[in-house]
Amino acid sequence: MIVVTADQRGSRRGVDRVPEALAIVAARSAARPGVVLPFDRTVGDEVQGVLDATDDGAALTVDLVLELVRDGGWSVGIGLGGVVRPLPAASRAASGPAFVRARTAVERARRRGRGSVPVAVVGPDEEPRATVAADAQALLHLLGAVVARRSPAGWEAVDTLVAQRGPAPQRASAAVLRVSEQAVSQRLRAALWAEDAAVRPLAARLLRAAGAEPVSDDDMDDADDADGVDERDGAAGDGSRDVGEERGR
Template sequence: MIVLTIDQRGSTRAEDRVPEVLERLGAWSHGRAGTAVPFARTVGDEVQGVLDGSPDGALLAVDLTLALLRDQGWSVGIGVGPVEHPLPEVSRDGRGPAFYRARDAVERAKTRSRGTSVAVEGSASAAGAKRAEEVESLLRLLGAVRARRSPRGWEAVDLLSGLDDRPGRQKIAAQSLAVSEQAMSQRVRAALWQEEEAVRPLAVRLLTELDGQDELDGQDEPGPDEPDEPVHDDDARDELRGTGTP
């Protein structure tokens, strides 16, 4: 499962934005698969929700994280791993490694600059730590690219994102903005939108794989009656016959 813990930046000097972000999270998630426990206030200026570990849930996690980073008013901690079942009605009653990891992640995210304030925690194994680092690096890179996007770039990207992916949509967007197709193309290139769209699926795939890492780690551990190292057949036969090397 994927737990998102979201904390308002600079809340001691600003108004409470939790009601606003909850409304936006609901709108962004509406009609999409992947939500296991809806987002809700946990304590103070913090919001938390649970997404499933499927590709749909991972895609939603990436999209929500990038939308929050664009706002630059939130720190996002992503905890990935098992949770206790049955799932609670509200996330603040949840238990399990994914919740604890999200807590550690959001504390790290708070130390990051606006636009890149995200951290990811997964399994403590070497493979899990590496995969979490990869997801985190990609999300921070995407956040940095988006933070440097100009208002005109965002105008073009937002318009294109709302159109069906089919030939001619850039021409339609150009007409809507009353600019030439060449000018629209220049905006899109400067915004690095196509590059962002190419990287997003990689972040989703790595996040999905990270969700299964705890199970893989468990498979790698020897069982109670399983030797740490395999015994070769010849050695076993010699031992049974009493002819093995003492």
């Protein structure tokens, strides 16, 4: 599973922007598969949602995280791995290793310095998934930097292009923007749109690989109740200990 937690930056000095964040993720998620538990306010100025570690869920995760980076003012943590089943109706009532890792990730994202992309990814400790999660984070930092630095003119061209459904989207975009097709092409190149679009699927594949649940639902439920597990379920055991620590705070 993939758990995404976003925390408003500087909320003590500003207005509550949680409704704005929920509107952003709802618009981006509309008519797209992959959401397991919809995004909702958890505590204070945080929002959280749960997505499948599938092609659809991972691709949507990348798009949602980058939309929040574009909006600005959000620290975003991504936790990968198992969850305790059955899942409740709302993410704030759910638990499991992926939720604990999302909490760790958003804390790390908060600590990233000004000018850095405030996104962090935390996956299972065992290899190769730990390295895969770190690779996903590195790509999201790269994509986030591109998104954060894109000019208004670049975003206008990108948003218009993405909205087109015909056989010649760039020509249609030029007509909508009332500029030449060459001007649209120049804006897209300056916005690094081709590079952005090429790298997003790679980031999604890494999230999917690191977020796949290593044990069955029954094993995850047993791990939540047991003090120890055998080597086969080691990943779930690590997560269950984290859950216990989180509940004890």
